[in-house]
Amino acid sequence: MSDIAEFRELVKSLRNWGRWGAEDERGALNYITDEKRREAATLVRTGRSFPLSIPVNSMGPQVGAGGRINPLHFMTATGCDPKSGFELGENCRYTDDFLAMTVQGGTQWDALCHIYYDETLYNGFPASVVDSSGAGRNGIDKVHGDLVSRGVLLDIARLKGVDQLADGYAISIDDLEQAEARQAVHVGEGDILVVRTGQMIDTKGFTDWTAFRRPEPGLHWRTATWLHERRVAAVAADNSMVEASDVLEGVWVPFHMLALTNLGLHLGEFWFLEDLAADCAKDDVWEFQLVAQALPITGGTGSPLNPLAIK
8 A cells, every 4th residue: 555545544544533522622632631630740759840932033934925924023111211100109110022933933832723734624624614704613712721731752863873863763652652652651541641852952052943944853644643543642743844854745634644543643843852862861760740832822723831740
């Protein structure tokens, strides 16, 4: 069977539509139960906290594709301004600013409404429910407080003995299972899987994003079957779209189609994993409490965030 024929078969068969009812908009986040969150809280042993967001500024990582731009930050009141405007009394004044950014302009979650095919969203909702007022179904606001669970880091770059994976390297199911075995950790139901490719190393302190213009390493679309079998709740990575580039001819985001639209699997992109990975390698503990709430953007197709891994 050709790759495209295999992919088309998966598109038809690998689905969670209806699993949690006809009105479900949470997708695989249904696997995160209260018990799962209690389990995640017990993983905090040292109290060390690792922020997993890239900086919010105009230097990167977007290049304008699809209308996305880097964040725009403007000061509206500063300590250099003449003494005019709103007075707070007793010679007290304030500073203030303004931020404009696309919801997927940096470290982010993709909402389930972000990708559709055949005019259909996750769980069979028509794509037309996403209109100029926002997403009427599957918006990030429906799940913004649900993204707290056990996080598991699989460091595929370290598995391969390199600082970063080769351009376009497609991470296989075998790679994921080898990383599990090497790290003595198991990815299971309700977990949020975090995958390190090492691509952030090339940013030179978040100032150079040219590495993200080349073919990117990431998950192969076939890994969607493994994630489905393991009942993973969400997946994040340190690249721009979780999946590897140019894996299936003529289909730009096959993993997105299977993950977001078919499985209801939220995807986290542009996550910074270097400090966390170094610490995990040092103490050989690859699981942690992951607190990664989205902003409650009404009808949002995604959300910026600052995920925290707490060990």
